[in-house]
Amino acid sequence: MTNAAVPVLGVSGLRKEFGDLVAVNDVSFVVPQAGSLAIVGESGSGKTTIARMIVGLERPTAGEINACGRDRSRPARSASERRKRGSEVQIVFQDPYTSLDPRQTTHGTIDEVLRLHHGWEPARRAERIAELTGLVGLDERQARALPRNLSGGQRQRVAIARALAAEPRVLILDESVAALDVSIQAQVLNLLADIRDSTGVSFVLISHDLAVVRQLTDDVIVLHRGVVVERGRTASVLDEPQHDYTRRLRASVPRPGWKPRRGVLLAADKES
Amino acid sequence: MSSGSAGGSVSAVTALSADRAGSGAPLLDVDALTVHLQVEGVERAVLSDVSLTVSPGEALGLVGESGSGKSMTARAIDRLLPRGARVSGQIRFDGADVQALSSAGLRDYRNKVAMIFQDPRAHVNPVRRIGDFMTEALRTNLGVAPGEATQRAADMLAQVGIEDGRRRLRQYPHELSGGMLQRVMIAAALLTEPRLLLADEPTTALDVTTQAEVMAILDDLRRDLGLAMIFITHDLELAAAICDRTAVMYAGQIVEVRESALMHDDPLHPYSAALAAARPDIAQTAHRLAAIPGRPLSAFEAPEDECAFAPRCPHAADVCRAARPELISLAGGLSRCARAVELRGALRTQPAGAG
Numbered sequence: 001m002t003n004a005a006v007p008v009l010g011v012s013g014l015r016k017e018f019g020d021l022v023a024v025n026d027v028s029f030v031v032p033q034a035g036s037l038a039i040v041g042e043s044g045s046g047k048t049t050i051a052r053m054i055v056g057l058e059r060p061t062a063g064e065i066n067a068c069g070r071d072r073s074r075p076a077r078s079a080s081e082r083r084k085r086g087s088e089v090q091i092v093f094q095d096p097y098t099s100l101d102p103r104q105t106t107h108g109t110i111d112e113v114l115r116l117h118h119g120w121e122p123a124r125r126a127e128r129i130a131e132l133t134g135l136v137g138l139d140e141r142q143a144r145a146l147p148r149n150l151s152g153g154q155r156q157r158v159a160i161a162r163a164l165a166a167e168p169r170v171l172i173l174d175e176s177v178a179a180l181d182v183s184i185q186a187q188v189l190n191l192l193a194d195i196r197d198s199t200g201v202s203f204v205l206i207s208h209d210l211a212v213v214r215q216l217t218d219d220v221i222v223l224h225r226g227v228v229v230e231r232g233r234t235a236s237v238l239d240e241p242q243h244d245y246t247r248r249l250r251a252s253v254p255r256p257g258w259k260p261r262r263g264v265l266l267a268a269d270k271e272s
Numbered sequence: 273m274s275s276g277s278a279g280g281s282v283s284a285v286t287a288l289s290a291d292r293a294g295s296g297a298p299l300l301d302v303d304a305l306t307v308h309l310q311v312e313g314v315e316r317a318v319l320s321d322v323s324l325t326v327s328p329g330e331a332l333g334l335v336g337e338s339g340s341g342k343s344m345t346a347r348a349i350d351r352l353l354p355r356g357a358r359v360s361g362q363i364r365f366d367g368a369d370v371q372a373l374s375s376a377g378l379r380d381y382r383n384k385v386a387m388i389f390q391d392p393r394a395h396v397n398p399v400r401r402i403g404d405f406m407t408e409a410l411r412t413n414l415g416v417a418p419g420e421a422t423q424r425a426a427d428m429l430a431q432v433g434i435e436d437g438r439r440r441l442r443q444y445p446h447e448l449s450g451g452m453l454q455r456v457m458i459a460a461a462l463l464t465e466p467r468l469l470l471a472d473e474p475t476t477a478l479d480v481t482t483q484a485e486v487m488a489i490l491d492d493l494r495r496d497l498g499l500a501m502i503f504i505t506h507d508l509e510l511a512a513a514i515c516d517r518t519a520v521m522y523a524g525q526i527v528e529v530r531e532s533a534l535m536h537d538d539p540l541h542p543y544s545a546a547l548a549a550a551r552p553d554i555a556q557t558a559h560r561l562a563a564i565p566g567r568p569l570s571a572f573e574a575p576e577d578e579c580a581f582a583p584r585c586p587h588a589a590d591v592c593r594a595a596r597p598e599l600i601s602l603a604g605g606l607s608r609c610a611r612a613v614e615l616r617g618a619l620r621t622q623p624a625g626a627g
Contacts, residue, residue: 182550189561211553254513259514
């Protein structure tokens with residue numbers, strides 16, 4: 001944590017329009033090395049659009065994205081630049097059932113990334129594959145398996161191992177544990193904490209689940225309709241939410257003794 | 273399968289339910305339900321000796337992870353099992369044998385036992401207007417005149433918080449958001465004045481603030497109408513928020529039934545305790561979560577002659593591997609744990625996998 005103040009990812013004035021809709025409106029944040037930022041919001045808040053812009057799947061309408069000191073708000077001009085960007089930021093998607101190639105084994109999936117990004121010879125790649133599968137808790141059989149022979153939790157481990165193979169400085173977790181069973185979700189959250197401790201990778205966690213956010217992140221921004229309505233240390237924002245929307249989110253989370261109440265939705269939020 | 277153990281568990285469940293309701297027969301009585309399905313030509317168990325009762329007006333939470341059999345239990349109750357399912361045990365609704373219902377009887381039964389699903393969009397015809405499908409059961413099964421059916425539909429929409437019901441009835445499903453469509457589905461389910469609502473993860477696909485609203489509506493309406501409910505979810509706290517009792521399922525079996533308010537602080541089965549402990553806490557950060565090792569098993573994967581949870585259980589001992597435990601009565605609840613009595617009180621303070 002010596003370089004905690006040095007940002008590995010910085011976003012400023014980020015904006016994305018889809019036709020008349022402003023999906024992301026003037027969003028700025030920084031993620032320090034080995035730091036972790038949560039982007040919290042509900043459907044339509046723009047949180048996934050931000051993730052897609054950072055990894056280059058959407059082009060920002062305006063604003064800047066800077067990773068490891070390099071601008072990435074414009075599309076990469078060459079394959080080597082694209083690869084370079086891939087070694088800076090990787091993403092793990094929500095659905096482990098659709099984010100893996102069904103014809104590729106765990107081994108093949110990771111091997112491809114190692115070949116592309118590092119150009120190592122087979123022996124060294126095999127060694128690294130063994131390390132990575134070990135790190136995410138997959139056994140020898142699972143390392144040889146196709147996705148269809150793996151459970152949801154195991155597939156998500158493959159996706160995490162694939163992302164780590166590029167040795168990124170930042171890992172974007174787009175609802176990466178949302179689809180997992182509670183007992184498996186805990187395993188994957190623990191795995192992510194272990195990885196952060198051992199590699200110093202930074203996390204950007206996109207999530208609607210405030211308990212997961214509390215468990216995994218230091219800082220948080222709360223998005224509502226494309227706008228950041230609150231930001232701060234995760235613990236203080238969740239313990240003492242200041243913005244009305246954050247309070248409502250907090251009050252909607254089921255917990256021991258919780259009772260749902262009608263009329264929690266603001267009039268402005270009711271669908272027209 | 274194990275008819276001997278079924279006898280013991282049933283009497284225990286019935287005793288608990290009779291305690292709560294004071295007297296009177298249960299509305300729904302599921303007795304030693306075992307279901308096998310054909311999967312790629314192989315017969316596989318999906319439910320194993322499931323017994324539960326629901327009293328009139330009572331809400332029962334049914335909680336479990338994937339493959340635990342919670343949705344399959346609801347499907348069996350509503351007779352929506354896939355073709356080729358082999359069912360043993362009994363399901364009685366208001367005293368009548370559900371398995372024996374004729375097609376006319378089944379139609380009548382489904383008016384009394386309504387079901388709502390996780391993904392409303394997957395259970396609605398996208399090219400039919402809201403009003404058309406909402407009033408279908410009223411018009412075709414109950415012979416209500418179209419004008420009257422439409423009026424009742426609009427009134428019911430108002431009850432789930434949709435004010436301009438008449439206009440909504442003319443719209444198509446794609447014109448409504450997920451939260452609003454789920455409220456429409458709840459209204460549609462209530463139109464035939466059912467006595468039991470089977471709600472299968474009805475809020476899982478919704479945003480958390482919308483979930484809170486839909487849960488509140490479900491809870492209010494259910495109480496107003498004196499409706500019994502089985503609320504299926506993977507979230508213990510969500511079930512506890514609106515259900516009197518909670519049943520926890522694992523590998524096709526019920527492993528614990530408990531008053532919801534007591535489940536969190538005084539669990540009777542190591543799996544319920546571990547499930548509660550594995551969830552991250554919104555109020556504090558743990559160094560590491562108390563993860564349960566391994567993965568949840570389906571009924572057909574679980575060991576037959578030992579406790580199904582034993583391979584993942586931190587408290588497993590020789591007695592757990594000697595035989596599959598039966599549901600025993602304990603502290604006003606039921607537990608399918610061979611060590612339930614000696615472990616009671618220690619489960620919450622020593623969550624599985626901690627440290």
